[in-house]
Amino acid sequence: MAQMQDCDDDSADFTAAVVETGIYGEADLTHRDESIFGSYREGVPMTVTISRTGPRTSDKVPIGTRTAANLRAGIDGREIVLDPGRARLFKRSYRVGIQYGGRTLTLRAKNLEDSALLDGPSDRGDNEFGVLTRVFGGGVEVLWSLPFTMMNRTIEPPTPTREDALIGIVVAAAFGTGGLSLTTIVMGAVESILP
Known part of the structure; x- marks a missing residue:
């Protein structure tokens, strides 16, 4: 599991957090109103940037929008194409499609708090890199998937590259991370109606 340290400075217009990746050392996250930067502290320098190019249209999303046309993303100058869902009623709508350098990743809501990082556009059962959870202060906890046995067969989950x-x-x-499901909404409504 990853650790996060909040490094908020009251005099600055940004918030910083340190994420322990568990396999590639520590990564720094820097949050500004219109952008988020991430880079490794160790090894070959690498920086991922996601910026909002349009107005803030949502206070529920840290970057301020889920409109792909109002986002710009890149890794060391190479483009990353983001395709965020609308984050409405169904858990599926909280997905974020990610394409870069011929690769496709997906961040998919797993429950109310967690999202799975997948290798590919959908969940095949054997392509989950791990579970990511955004925590208070802007950090992210990381729990990479472990091998598991299903029907007498050991499934070895993929290992993400440093870039992934x-x-x-x-x-x-x-x-x-995370997302509501229709089942959660219906159960909440039923519980509030019934004594």
Whole structure:
């Protein structure tokens, strides 16, 4: 599990957090109103940036919008194409599609608080890198998937590249993690009606 340290400075217009990736060392996240930057502290320098180019249209999303046309993202000068869902009634609508350098990743809501980082556009059952959780202060906790057995077969989850891991962490910081499901909404309504 990753650790997060809040490094908020009252005199600055940004918030910084440190994320322990568990496999690639520590990463710094820097949040400004219109952008989020992430970079590793160790190894080959690498920076992921997500910026809002239009107005803030949502206070529920850390980056301020889920409109793809109002977002710009990149990793070391190379473009990252983001396709965020609308985050409405269904858990599926909280997905964020990520494409860069011929790769496709997906950040998919798993429950109210967590999202799974997937290798590919959908969940095949054997392509989950791990679970990311955005925490108070803007950090992200990371829990990478472990091998598991299903029907007498051991499933070995994929290991994210350094780029995959950093992109997933920055996307989770920018859009948040988790999402409501229709079942959760219906159960909440039923519980509030019945004594």
